[in-house]
Amino acid sequence: MLAGDHDAHYDMAKIGDQQDKATMLSTDASIFMLIPRSELLCVSDEQLIYLAKQLFGKAQRRCVRKFCPNTALGNGNICGAELDSRDIHIRTCRINNVNHHKHAALQQWFEDLCKQAHIQTTPAPPITDVSERNPTKQLAADIMLIDVSLKQPGRDGKCVAIDFSIVTPAAESYCKEAANKPLHAAGLREAMKVNKYLHAYKEMDDIHFEPSSLKVEVSLE
Numbered sequence: 001m002l003a004g005d006h007d008a009h010y011d012m013a014k015i016g017d018q019q020d021k022a023t024m025l026s027t028d029a030s031i032f033m034l035i036p037r038s039e040l041l042c043v044s045d046e047q048l049i050y051l052a053k054q055l056f057g058k059a060q061r062r063c064v065r066k067f068c069p070n071t072a073l074g075n076g077n078i079c080g081a082e083l084d085s086r087d088i089h090i091r092t093c094r095i096n097n098v099n100h101h102k103h104a105a106l107q108q109w110f111e112d113l114c115k116q117a118h119i120q121t122t123p124a125p126p127i128t129d130v131s132e133r134n135p136t137k138q139l140a141a142d143i144m145l146i147d148v149s150l151k152q153p154g155r156d157g158k159c160v161a162i163d164f165s166i167v168t169p170a171a172e173s174y175c176k177e178a179a180n181k182p183l184h185a186a187g188l189r190e191a192m193k194v195n196k197y198l199h200a201y202k203e204m205d206d207i208h209f210e211p212s213s214l215k216v217e218v219s220l221e
Contacts, residue, residue, distance in 0.1 A: 012179060019086055019170040022178035026169040026185070070095045091168045099166045106164050107142050110212075120146040124161040125207075127200040141197055141209060149208070157208025161201050164212050165189045 010017040068079040072095050079095040114121050126138035141163035148160050167185040169178035174185040193211035201207040 010179070015172060015175065016086065018175040018179040019088060019172075021180075022169040022175045022185075023086075025178065025182045068093055068095075070098070086170070088168070088170050088172075092171050102166050103164055106166070110162070110164070111143060114145065119148055122146055124163070125204065127197065127204065139196075141201070144207070157202070158206045159208070161197065161207050161209045162212055163193050163197060163209070165193065 007021075010021045012018060012021070066083060068081045068083055068089055070079040070093050071077070072079075077095070079093055081089055081093070083089055111121050121143050124141035124144040126140040128139040130138065141161040143162055145160040145162070147158070149157055165186075167174070167189050169175065169185040171185075174188070178184040190211045194209070197209045197211075201209040
C-alpha cells in the first residue's frame with residue numbers, strides 16, 4: 001500500500017517525474033547501513049540526509065546557482081548552461097572532468113579492496129592501438145586481476161579484465177525507461193562494454209572481461 005501511494009505521486013508523462021522516479025529506483029538504500037573502510041566512500045550526515053530525501057520523496061536541489069559554473073581545464077571556458085530544478089545538468093555536464101574523478105575514485109576503491117583480499121592487479125592490456133574517442137590513447141579496460149579465474153560455465157578465463165562506468169539514470173537520454181525498469185541505464189552501458197571488450201579479451205590469452213557500472217550523484221559544494 002505504501003509503495004502504491006508513493007508511485008501515485010509520479011506523473012510518468014512528465015520528464016521531471018520520470019527523472020525523479022529514475023533517481024529513486026537507482027538509489028541503493030544499503031548505503032544507509034554500510035560503514036565504508038575507504039575514505040573515498042565516506043558520506044557526511046548532510047549527504048545522507050540529501051540521499052534519504054531523494055529516496056523517499058522528490059529530489060532536492062543542492063545547488064543554489066542559476067547557471068553551471070563548471071570550467072574546462074583546457075581552455076578555461078565556463079559552461080554557463082542554465083541549471084534545471086533537479087540539478088541533473090550538474091551530474092551530466094561534460095565540460096569538466098568531475099566524472100573522471102569519480103571514475104578514478106571508484107577504481108582506486110576497488111584496487112584497495114583487491115589488496116585487502118591479496119589479489120594482485122595491473123593495468124588492463126590494450127586491445128587496439130588507437131581509441132576512436134581519443135586518438136592519442138589505446139583502447140583498454142581499466143584494470144586486470146592477475147591469476148584470478150571466474151569458475152562459471154562460459155565465463156572462465158586465466159585473468160579478469162574489469163572496466164568501470166559512471167552512469168546517470170535521471171539523464172533525459174535514460175529517464176523514460178529508467179523510471180520503469182531498475183538498472184536500465186547500467187544495463188545499456190554494460191551491453192556496450194561487453195560488445196566492445198568481451199571477445200577481444202577472450203582472444204587475448206583467454207582473458208575474461210567483466211563490466212561494472214555505478215550510478216553517479218554529483219553535486220556542487
